[in-house]
Amino acid sequence: MNSTTPAAEAPSLPHVLVVGGGIAGLAAAARLAGADGSAARARVTLLEAGPTLGGKLRTGEVGGVAVDLGAESMLARRPEAVTLARAVGLADALEPPTTAKAAIWTRGALRPMPTGHLMGVPGDLDALAASGVLSPEGLARAAEDETLPRTEVGQDIAVGEYVAARLGREVVDRLVEPLLGGVYAGNADRISLSAAVPQLLAIAQRDRSAIEGVRAALSAAAKAASSKSANPAPVFMGIDGGIGRLPVAVAEACGKAGVTVRTDTPVGSLRRTADGWTASLPGGEALAADAVVLAVPANVAARLLAPHAPRAAAELGEVEYAGMALVTLAFRRSDVGALQGSGFLVPPVDGRSIKASTFSSNKWGWLDRSAPDTFVLRTSLGRHGEEAVLDHDDADLIERSLIDLRAAAGITARPYAHTVTRWRGGLPQYPVGHPERVARIEAEVAALPGLALCGAAYHGVGIPACIGSAWRAVDLVTEALRAGETMSA
Incomplete structure (x- = not known):
């Protein structure tokens, strides 16, 4: 062409x-x-x-419903994407998520994402305990951060190495890993703190306690946002009809x-x-x-x-690049019941096939409006070093997704339509x-x-x-x- x-x-x-x-x-x-x-x-x-x-921004359809087959949202608190969207005539189509309440599927249950964290590093131990994401032993180890001596990080360190030193391995495995995986499809023990979470690097270089540093940073950010507007801007933004x-x-x-x-x-x-x-x-x-x-x-x-x-x-x-597959499924809404929230993340340590699922029809109002009788969700499989799963055929990836969706969210129905999108070499590693x-x-x-x-x-x-x-x-x-x-x- x-x-x-x-x-x-x-x-x-x-x-x-x-x-x-x-x-x-x-x-x-x-x-x-x-x-x-x-x-x-x-x-x-x-x-x-x-x-x-x-590139990786692409719309398509599943069962006659328009969907994103690549990225589905953009960070709104950084201005470039929203500015460009407005400049090219999409101002009226910009739309925040209907819900941002995500869960973590770990330790045998869907557990609410704890509030008050920075890329999984908690600033509120009470909220972390209430979520049930960590075991009692993991919670006790995380609390040691507030009394441990400073961890020297120099100019850079792996995210997982720093967080494990401060709060223990469970915080890395069950919180940091799935959150970083959603962004980079990578491994917390390789990803650069400087490149991926520079705000946390600044805390590591300045503060003895990671928990106290995160708590202070989140409090300052909340005060700054409230001083600018009574209605703070959403963290993420979508586009009516899809980011594509x-x-x-x-x-x-x-x-x-x-x-x-x-x-x-x-x-x-x-x-x-x-x-x-x-x-x-x-x-x-x-x-x-x-x-x-x-x-x-x-x-x-x-x-x-x-x-x-x-x-x-x-x-x-x-x-190096990581590859992943997106499995998009369309169900009759009456067949899936009342699913709550925007979806869930899956820590690799739990040994599941999928690493995340987005309940797209819950997350995006435009999907609910355009197809009220359909429930669209998608799963993702694969990350850096585990791209072999992308070589499985569509039927296998769909079946793996359905097995995990049944175990995590009780979905026993089969979709009436589906599509699989493979992104080989999709995400550069930092x-x-x-x-x-x-x-x-x-x-x-x-x-x-x-x-x-x-x-x-x-x-x-x-x-x-x-x-x-x-x-x-x-x-x-x-x-x-x-x-x-x-x-x-």
């Missing part, structure tokens, strides 16, 4: 090539072309190797702003020239540009950068040392005028973080172009 809209900007504007059509690439193209309400900075060509745009509408709306805005969009167009290589960059495309085509934004997975960026920034390419080649690795990559790439990187592999895997990285990349190439730097400089 080759979809091209004639560029409408003045010929004097520089030409920027954006490689990658996920949300980061689309956000970069929109910012460059002024499709997000900003001033146009360049003529833009966006190249996507696959047949569709949007966001890339579609951004792409439409880009088209109106004159962006040339080409799908099924992988970039074979990049060549530096005296005037900028030239990309080799299928069929021997060469496409010249004044600057390039790479919004692609780390391995693709490594291949394209290898001739120009070999050390950065080597570092990018070491970035191990200890990730921020330093990214700094080294960006330092070497900075020596290549008119080229910048963005996407989930660098400064955050969430939608706002990806958009923010795209905007930073646009600023970098814009500054280089304004300075009149050329590849021969």
Whole structure:
């Protein structure tokens, strides 16, 4: 597929090539072309190797009901995603969750997520005890945090290592692990505290007790929120019709702003020239540009950068990814009873097949309104190091999900429709040392005028973080172009 809209900007504007059509690439193209309400900075060509745009933001349907088949929500207290959604005409479609009351399926029962925590690290031992998530022995060990000597963490440490030292292994296994798994599909004993939970790293470096530090941080955040508004903004936000509408709306805005969009167009290589960059495309085509934004997975960026920034390419080649499968099920609402809350997380230590389930029809009002007689839920399977489950066929993944749903929530009915979506290499991993690795990559790439990187592999895997990285990349190439730097400089 080759979809091209004639560029409408003045010929004097520089030409920027954006490689990658996920949300980061689309956000970069929109910012460059002024499709997000900003001033146009360049003529833009966006190249996507696959047949569709949007990356891991994708809508589909199950049993005739529109659903998200990838990310389903975006952090609202970080502004980039909400700002972009409003800029491309989705302001009236933004919608907070109907309920955010999640549970943890552990120790043989669905137990309420304890209140007053920061990525599973409690600030309220009474709330933790009331939840029933930990055993009496686990609670007693967690309480020792308030009397233990300081844990030295230096500039970084694995999340699991720090939390286990302060509060014991049960807190890691039954609280931190499932929460981190929902974001990174990774392992708490490898994930960087600095990269994944920087607020907790600051607490670890400043406070002796993790519990006291979390309690103080949550109290300060609550006071700040109440001082700004009587109705604090929701933590997360969805979109009526699905988060997958966001890339579609951004792409439409880009088209109106004159962006040339080409799908099924992988970039074979990049060549530096005296005037900028030239990309080799299928069929021997060469496409010249004044600057390039790479919004692609780390391995693709490594291949394209290898001739120009070999050390950065080597570092990018070491970035690991986790894969996961999403099983989306549509039930007759009358068959599933009164399920409560937004769903549940599953600690890997409990040995279940699924790692989470979202009760989508409870969580999102737009789903309930559009299909009141249907109950949509989804499960996720697989995480870093356990991607073999993705090779199981659809029927097996569905059956595994139904077995766990029956044990956890008492669902005995069978769905009338289903779909399975596999995201192989979907989530980059942020191990200890990730921020330093990214700094080294960006330092070497900075020596290549008119080229910048963005996407989930660098400064955050969430939608706002990806958009923010795209905007930073646009600023970098814009500054280089304004300075009149050329590849021969």
